[in-house]
Amino acid sequence: MKRYSDPSILPSAITPEYEYFDRRRLLAALAASAAMIIGSVGSGLAATLAPPRYTRNTKLSTREAPNSWEDVTTYNNFYEFGLDKSDPYERAQEFRSRPWTIEIAGEAELRGKFTLEDILKPHALEERIYRFRCVEAWSRIVPWLGFPLADLLARFKPTSKAKFVEFTTLLDPKQMPGQRSGVLDWPYREALRIDEAMHPLTLMVVGVYGKWLPNQSGAPLRLIVPWKYGFKGIKSIVKIRFTERQPATSWNMAAPDEYGFFANVNPAVDHPRWSQAKERRIGGNFLTSRIDTLPFNGYDDDVAALYRGMDLRRYY
């Protein structure tokens, strides 16, 4: 006996209008340049979303030329996906960065769980080209897309007890193979003093190079604190908690004599195993010389006041 099957098209098979038009735009862009092809391959799910809208903040951007998309998205540390710098790019493509929920907890009037869309909705995105200095003595110039962390935190009305802000990365060993090994005490945690968190340079990042963050760069939401070593810029954030006491942070717990809580870029304070006086700007060839590392990564005019009177050798 023949079974009846409904010849009409299932609603789920119909492409929504916005996706349809976005696909067209994507195809046009793909045809336009070969670099674009590499870009969309490397960005996983983020490539299927409507592109972010943003303005350029030239005032807070460095004039230095940004590194290439490949330099930034195929070479980075994200131990959740492995220890090699190419691991995040190679292993994060299937990572699901949408839907995403962020929990706000601790010393604030408003707490609870929020969807990524709710978190992002009121914020206008801006592009800021920042210097990025890794604690491993390499650096690069990155055009981030984001909004001031201060604007986000203010929405939850932190109380007077909120002296620190703690961030936590997703814990999901199934999706993040690096979490199956005990290199760090998972989940990854980072924290800032509240005045550091509220500083206008501190950026909540959702994109890079005018696109949504690719998975390997910490999608869908990450932190960038340009005057600190890169490991402070926690990726794939699922929780933000206001605390009265200084929270424990991942690298500091793993090796307290090597990675301080503050981790401000400081050419005068060596890592025990290498000098921090110079840095290698990546993306060059094997004859590219190192350049001098600047105090607070060159942002000293803006942030040195936060640490007035502090012994930066002790609080490294």
Place this chain on the structure above:
Amino acid sequence: MLDRALKPVIFLLASLPALLLLAGAFGMAGQSLGPNPIREMLHVTGKTALNLLMITLMASPLREITGQLRWQRPRRMLGLFAFAYALLHFLVYAILELDLDFSDLAREISRRPFIIVGTVALLAMIPLAATSTNRMMRRLGRHWSSLHQLIYPIALLGVWHYYWQIKAAVTEPLLYAAALALLLGFRALRRSRAARAANRD
């Protein structure tokens, strides 16, 4: 046939990492060293030196286990390749990484324990490479083999150097340490057996 091919094959295989680095440095043959080429050069030369040291140390146990002398033959070439890669590792560090800044070099060598360990290992390899010729073997006679036992502390220092420079994930250096323990353990066992046999006589 196999015996005659062994040395050229090993020569080619041992040259391959250097050739790939060279191709990568100049963007030839589709090779690339990535966004941080000097770091990649340091990593490849260091790792290859260590691998070759380990393989060199496998020669004697293999010969004893299989009873075949052929495993002994490529030992000198492997050892010299290990030295060449260790030297290359140092040169990349001094010339490309530190831009041949001698004050930087002196400071780093004296201040960083893992660099001190690596430097000592490299220096200790120099007399071994210098006495690797047949003539030097004959001239040194029985002293030659006692001198070349330096290879054991050199391998230890090499693994230690690797272990100490790593940031967090020490699994790989620990695997090297385990392999080295096995290779040195084999020799210790053999020696204690030989000593016991000698006592019985």
